[in-house]
Amino acid sequence: MTPRPVTPAWDRELVMRRTISDCKVLEGKHPVSALVEYADACRVVARFKEEAKWNPPYCQTYTMRAYIGDRMLAEGTGGSKKVARRKAAEASLDMLKFSSVSLTMSESLTFHDKIAKLCHEKFDTVVADIPVYLADWKVLAGVVMESKTNKTFEVISLASGSRFITGDALTTDGQVLVDSHAEILASRGMKRFFYHHIKKICMGQKSNILQIGGQGKVELASDIELHLYISTAPCGDGALFTHSAGLSVGENGHNPTFGNKKQGLLRTKLEQSEGQSPTPKVIQQYQDMNALRCGKRLRVMSCSDKLCKWNLLGVQGALLANMMEPVYFSSITLGTLYNHGHMARAMCCRLEKNCPIGSLPHGYKVNHPLLGTVSRKTAPQRSVKKLTHSVNWNSADGCPEMTDGTTGLLHNSGYSKTTLTTTKSRLCKRELLRSYNEIGTDVGLRTLVKNDYLATKQTSTQYQRCKKSLYAALHSQGYGTWLGLPRECQEFSTSPNCFPSYRAPR
Template identity: 70%
Template sequence: MSEPLTFQDRIAKLCHEKFDTVVADIPDNLAGRKVIAGVVMESKANQKFDVISLASGNRFIKGNMLTTNGQVLVDSHAEILANRGMRRFIYCQLKKLWKGEETSVFQKCEKGKAAVIPDVKFHRYISTAPCGDGAIFTHSTGTSSALHDGHHHHHPIFDDTKQGLLRTKVEQGEGQIPFKGVDGVVSYQGLDVVRPGERLRVMSCSDKICKWNLLGMQGALLANLMEPVYYTSITLGTLYSHGHMARAMCCRLEKSSKIESLPHGHKVNHPLLGAVSRKDDPKRSVEKSTAHSINWNSADDCPEMTDGTTGLLHNSGFIRTDRTKSRLCKEELLKSFKENCANAGLLNLVKDDYLKTKQTSTTYQTCKIILYAILNSQGYGTWLGLPRECQEFGTSTTPAVGRPQSYSQVVLKKH
């Protein structure tokens, strides 16, 4: 510990220390430590680094548990849950902005949207390589890439036709398999075949992070309220290979040529990539996989436990709740969106159902089409979406104001 910490070491240390605090009263067999992911916000003005979202987990929902009401979590891999927790944080900060309260994260900009203050940066930590293209070709941990003239340079590896392919997690399956659709640049699974028994498939974490590196990690709903925001860096704890990570996270989008014609505010983001220099805690490396996931964010400031196979909350006795749905599910994030629209005078953005509401973000949808076309044209395959029925739940029953009372009812039971 006498050696100086690298930047990546600092990010990892912050996330692990905060996670240990969050799960201090939860037994290790319930905490789901197998994979941990976090988001750290850097404020350059006051030189502060704050953990704003954390999650653990490496499971996803069973096909027969899918619902059409937006109340289940489909993908409970830590990387995905940490990103959804980040969106909870963003909604909280935007609410302050619209109400004229002090926020050190956002400022108002053109067209009534918000933008992240230039001094604020977001850093992503994952305890191991994200599943899919970023992990499947990596068999050992390498070192971080060096900075040259104050800038980082990506050197992606393209030496096999299988590298860069879009891959899906498969229900009750091992590893991630490539997906090539029959027609078009995007395909959708049918709820009528997934529920009766056909294995559900979910896009890999590498593919989803690659998507965020063009569309922004804020998602479609928030894109109506704010400019795109990107992660400045991605740090891995183990299984880091610069060449494979650079390709999987962003560089495969520009393998053939640079993408020039993107709508205003969007870009292909090439974050600083790196790995921790310290060996991981041996205890963490032998953690057994569990269906349980923990999520925490600084806006809600209390841990929540979910079951990755059901997509619902898990009442462990150590985290008790009288609810069944997670605060990170589509319906709850839609509530936050409606509340922000009401405060900003933009309720016209809320349409009859969740899918139509997302489609009002026309710039984001245009970028998504460009992304899928790029991936398909370079032979990486077809993007596979979840059943459309899972996104067509109505918005009329979702209140526009007020925070659900039940969030304050989460109780930590002390030993």
């Protein structure tokens, strides 16, 4: 009998078509047999490989890794090879069952289905070379760029993560990531994408993404729109009340829910705490560095509040606001915990609950993006534990990077295809400032780069004026005070001599 040819690559479409039916058929079987049968149905080979790890004689354990084709799925550890093999198969099947629910949509995809599907598929491609036990995630976020002219969609930035830095790891040199929640990292990766295309324009090259606007700044091309995907509701006001209110489908317009005085409040992620507490009602807007050094817990504004901020100030940030017009998301898609009334309030509508915000600088507005969720009814999360590491990727850099959310530095996992010469992430303030510095020098805006990072952000006068309007609107409606990081964390020098060489993993 002629052996059936084996497909060496991960046949993604075939796997997606078979996943749901196969996983149901395989229930009740031994995990190893189930994985082998599943692989055979997908026309690839399942195998197990022992991972050599040193163990003391009195504590002998074995580690086995499961593969389908050339892709590693998961690993398992046990007192014997048989037990380790079974655990590796169980973990692999769990991952495949998740993929069947989260990636396989109905035959007629909705707009939000399509955005979610693109992000999940791209993430699987990005982390294909990272072991599953490292690339696993709890929250995934991505930015998708749509070209109306070409009718195409492209993922430009992705990130996973659900942690933020501890107070004792804060530095005053701008070389750590403070907030490693997925949507925050995805937005920072998008900034890398913007810098890349602005550099192209500065070099006289054509960009199909950005163009020179009427105010002399770059802006998104008229046919380009950006869409944000988050696998679950953003922490804070957008997620806090969803369970008690139940789920609701998306609506054409925004119909926000204002049920009680607690809804709409500014909230912070609190160090060593799972909840998001309202911001303290104080006039001081910056946390005290000395207090944090002495053990006071760090507070970081919730993702719902940051998204609300972006829907007024734009997602480009203060530095890029000197070079480009405000950029807004056209839509926000959630994978789980979607409630239209709570999302509409948290994302934008609370800004103008009682009265419209006064006159805003040119280009700025209260953005009301299209809100919605995927059409599936069940949505398990990829990881049951809160992992400390995060993965980020953007199309400008073209390679994944792994960081530790609690330290804000590159993850100490050994994952890298080249030797790292630094411990800082390409998404940290220092590296984004480097790109701003380089472009400012090229286009004659070097005078906008002041002695320190905070002063440099202050040069964006229209952005800062709009930010004051944001804080005033939130505070006047009783939502609380925006609590910032210690000023010392943003007052690091902008001198070119303060930028050590950086080489990212490829």
